[in-house]
Amino acid sequence: MRKFLVFLVLAIVVLSFAAKIRVGVAIPAADHGWTGGMVWWAQYAIKQYQNDPDVEFYLVTAKEPSEQIAQVQALMAKGIDALVINPYESAPLTPICVQAFRQGIFTVIVDRGINSEEYNCYIAGDNYMYGYLAGKYIAEKLKGKGNIVVIRGIPCSIDDERVQAFKDAISLYPDLKIIAEQPGYWSREKAFEVMQTLLTKFGTIDAVWTGDDDMLHGVLLALKQAGRDKNMVLVGGACEKNMVKMIMDGHPLIGVNFTYPPNMISTAINLAVMALRKQDLNGFYQRGIPRKIILATETVTKENAKDYYFPESVF
Amino acid sequence: MILIKDKWTFKLNLSKYIIVFILVALMIFSGILSPAFLKPRNILNIFWQTSYVGIIAIGITFVMIAGGIDLSVGSMVALLGALAIQSVNKFGDSALSVFLSILLTYGLGILLGFGTGLLTTKGKIPAFVTTLGGMAIYRSLVLNFANGGVYMTISRKYSDIGMKFVLGLPLPMIVFIAYAIVAYILLDKTKFGRHVYAVGANETAALYSAIKVDMVRTLTYVVSGVSVATSAVLLSSMMSSVSSSSTGNGFELDAIAAAVIGGTSLSGGKGSVFGTFFGALILGVINNMLVMLNVAVYLQGMVKGLIIIAAVLLQNLRKE
């Protein structure tokens, strides 16, 4: 009799768990604005399921690769049906992601790829268009003629790809000249200093492109301080909320922004749930979820800015 | 300043001024390669851009002469800057609010410096470890409260401080120079300053000479904390913001480099505010020059490193 009771209780527990979809979400801790945004969007997406009793989420954030590996191991030990992960670094996280995939966990890799094809779905932003569209916009705005300053981020492969794309777009216009290309290390202060110096060096600067919006804030400050905040085209990127607000309010120098959306994590979470529920994507003739998705870089202007403005987000 | 002018003292002074010659040489070199470099406006900018790290470097000079090190200054800039901004936001946009916020910032700076000092002296933890810990802790606090985002203020009164010009000179530059003068007097002309040298040069001898070794050491970290607070107020008010991830990043290394270029010994007992002031300016000139001459992105580290090593080498050769 007692044995039977124990069995009953165990069976209920097991069954009730089995009925639920369990999704593990592993992302880096907020160590700058963009990752902060990703954490916020992950929480946001999870909150959308709060009235859905059949889904359960485990969100973990890591400060370094080894921590993230340990977290994924713990998630797997706990038992998850899907893993949504933005790997802290590619190489060290590859084995654990592959292991998850081989155990039949639906594995979604977000933005930073792993060194293996063994995963279910990969979703990322588009670094090339991020640079290319900025270049194209500036070229058209300047009518193909003028001097451009490029303040890039921390020199690395992502940054290289964006800058190269920017130059590809510019190269279609022979009268456009990049008069300076300096690193601003994705820092307001550094960008301020660089811009201050370039303003003394060059009498005419027609356009400035910065690798992200944070640096554009620094550039704006330098321009204002030098009294040269007019007749100039300024472009940043990644849609930091204050920048989007400025566009929305009709800033005279900044008319455009380009997405590299941290809410790709929200999409990834939804994709994982849809896959486990065997849902298909609307408009696709194929079944299930695509294996590789590169999100389009969207152009934000005064007209559509309100759709990209999330005042509660940290980014 | 010095009564007796014989050949020997003259020689001593000459080796002290070599750093000025290095600075001037660098400026002439840059001026030739890019005439815009020597525009008065650019010279002001260099002072301005140098001031944040320069003020911190002066504080770190005290710590290093006393035989310590402070790696926490970069993160502390972010923490103190964030505190200043959050307080201004809380108290509202008034002169009193700005004053209170600055007071709070200095208070925390002094407190943190005092804590670091106590941990290293009474707790007998090596300064490298204490301040390395501080570096991680302060940064993590700043990141945590902002979720990796940015602390911002729209207070006009506060942001005016960092952008102010007095007599045609940017306020940060004026503060930098005034700070250097006060620090020079403190280190060179007071009992405390002399004790700082004694403690760093020979701790045991200082102890037997009835110097309160632990107290002197602790106070150097307080000086460092005050310097960081000064820099944090200037920097955060100018930017009207503090980025939890990037503000102050690498300041500790730049500040230590400035001190070392200026002749401060990593093992204590040697150094001067004069040297650090010019060491910081040399770094500022290098940074400015890299942009002015549009040096290729990936080569900048090398150019910077070579000039730093050359500057220290030149001074050493002169001493032989």
Added chain:
Amino acid sequence: MVDEVILSAKDICMDFSSVRVLHNVDVQFEKGMVYGVVGENGAGKSTLMRILSGFLQPTRGDIFIEGHKVQLNPLKAKEYGIILIPQELNLVDSLRVYENVFLGSEVRKGFFLNRSSMIEATRRYMQQLSLRIDPQTYVSELSPAQKQMVEIVKAISKSVKILIMDEPTSSLSQEEISKLFDVIRSMKNSGITVVFISHKLKEVKVVTDSLIILRDGRKVHEGKTKELSERQIAELMIGRKIDEMYPPKLSPSNELILQVKNLTTKDGTVKNANFEVRKGEILGFYGLVGSGRTELMEAIIGVRKVDSGQILLNGKQVKIESPQDAKKLGIVYLPEDRKTAGIILSLQVFMNTTIMSLEKFSKVLLGRRREIETFRNYEKKFDIKTRTPFQLAKTLSGGNQQKVVISKLVNTGAKIFIFDEPTRGVDVNAKHQIYEIMHQMIKEYDATFVVVSSELPEIIGICNRIMVMRSGEITACISGEQISEKNLIYHATGLEEGDSYKG
């Protein structure tokens, strides 16, 4: 035995930061002889020996081995069979005896160490010197004397030709010393040349054949040991008649100025110390290394924790928990190790003079002009030889550095001066001057001195009374007629002097 010169040096000069510490020294060593190299502290003995064994390169001069000019470094010197046993022994405490003996020249069997053959060889060497030390014990468990012996065994294992021993007896008991001398003699008999560095004349007299006397970096005498009396050696070492070296003793008042009662330190290095000092007195403290002399002084000035006991100043009990407290009460300390605790080498000399009394020069800002005037004063008074007040202390000679340290203490206005080895590493002339300064201060400022010294002639020559310490306790107070080398050594070691030097 033939007169076979195996090592010689010609015209050796040595400069340390532009201070010359050796002046044109010529020496030669013959096979199978025992040489004594004597001189006061700072005479240049150790420097010369470090040059001969390749650890230092002379500024000038040549070294010859069996007539051939050579350039020495420590490895080369070892190849030639020249081995130096430094004062601070070079043993690894955490290794066993045989491992130390064969350190760096381990015997192997194939890839592995051949332990048994190394242990056996070590045992053989031990027997050769009739020593009884188990090759397998850890060095950390040995006494200082046994460690000394292990160093010698180590040297023999490297087929030593010239063994240089720097102050080997400084931490040994009389019995151990005579054991060491036996070993030296047996080495001599097997054709090894031994160079014995010491400033203890008795030992030198007993064990050496030939003598080289150094004073202030110059060789002042060379010859057969038996031709000189102890007194003559001493006078050659200090360069003047003994009576001229020490100024005639002053007689102190009867007024007690400092009393120490039942003082015991927390770490047990000093047990139940009792003594008193009279105004104007020079009270000596003698004892072997580790006897607790320095530790007692450190306890008095507040750098060593006191467990129990009282200190009375002018009859009133005082509390001293730090050098600051001591300074306020007018008690100052001259540490035994000048370079690490006395002078601040990288500070300018005038700053060294004023560092302990800066409050006299400042309300808020320091009056540098007055600081320099003060230094100039002492410069004249103490005959400190400097080029300028702004030169760094490290560029001064030992004697001048010590005078600067003394000026630092005097300038605090203190009345009680505790001098720990005040003339260590100081040339003879400066030594004499330091004694004069002490007397001058007693006469002019009512100063009182407590002097810790391990130099017998000095402590005998200047002190009114001498306290002797052994293993942390004061074992005797010797005064007046009772003051003699014999008496001091007896109380310091607890052994009757005499038969231990038997040949």
